[in-house]
Amino acid sequence: MTDSTPTGAAAPGGRQRSAVVFILGSISAVQLSAVLATHIFQHVGPAGGALLGVGFGAIILAAVVRPSWRALVGPSRLPLIGYGLVLSGMNLTFYLGISRVPLGTAVSIEFLGPLTVAAVYAGRPRNRWWVLLATAGVLGLTRPWSEQRADPVGVAWLLVDSVCWGSYILLGARAARGLPGLQPIAIAMAISGLFLVVPGILGGGPALLKADVVLVGLGVALVGQVVPYSLELLALRRITAGAFGILMALEPAVASVIGFVFLRQPLGLLGTLSILAVVAAGIAVTRDQRDGPNDVETLAC
DSSP: OOOOOOOOOOOOHHHHHHHHHHHHHHHHHHHHHHHHHHTTHHHHHHHHHHHHHHHHHHHHHHHHHOOOGGGGGSTTHHHHHHHHHHHHHHHHHHHHHHTTSOHHHHHHHHTHHHHHHHHHHHTOTTHHHHHHHHHHHHHHHHOTTSTTOOOHHHHHHHHHHHHHHHHHHHHHHHHTTTOOTTHHHHHHHHHHHHHHHHHHHHHHGGGGGOHHHHHHHHHHHIIIIIHHHHHHHHHHTTSOHHHHHHHHTTHHHHHHHHHHHHHOOOOHHHHHHHHHHHHHHHHHHHHHHHTSOSOTHHHHO
């Protein structure tokens, strides 16, 4: 979920260990924000929750990053608008998905998007088998053949989310051209918030102004937006991009643990094996990606 940021060489000892802590902290923060968001779905719905989280996140990032808004009238205009659009799509469809599907399953489904992008980017034919393994893992989680199958509407939303996440990676490379640091994501977050105004208001209505709902929305923004981006930047200064990607592949597993602990969403044996299949595929593809081209923009073009 981070934008393109230069990384240094792998650092020894304590710096590597601290990077692992930062990445796991980032992943956990994102999933905890999802748990927090589910508590306001009954008041404002998933669309209202997305508006509050992204809206407050945009305000906080704009205040901290102070991006150059002139980029919206320059050559980066269209990539930035597209970046903001898929960011709003990611948040909205993810919330619509987790309102119907367990968190670990939801994250595994949406992970298919960046996994497929990484597999294509690595340019190795064998990676198609890893994508198939991840797909098999998702089928094991959703069980479309069973009476205990995952909600099909929720799965459909999450498949759209996976496309948005894959597009987010590709558009992020273009949007980042000529804009340093977190400026691309700060601008895209503001655009995303604008895209979410109409569905958010339609879904949430007057309840969006309730004090307790606003406080939860602010918490979602801090925990799900500000904290993860900060931790990922700290991690990227301590380890290589390849190592970072491998650790981020643990996200479906972390989401499953958090879903079990905070939302009482057990996986069972098949679910656990399916999650491990998705994680293994993500790690394998990322390891291949380290040896491929260094510029993701070659895929985005």
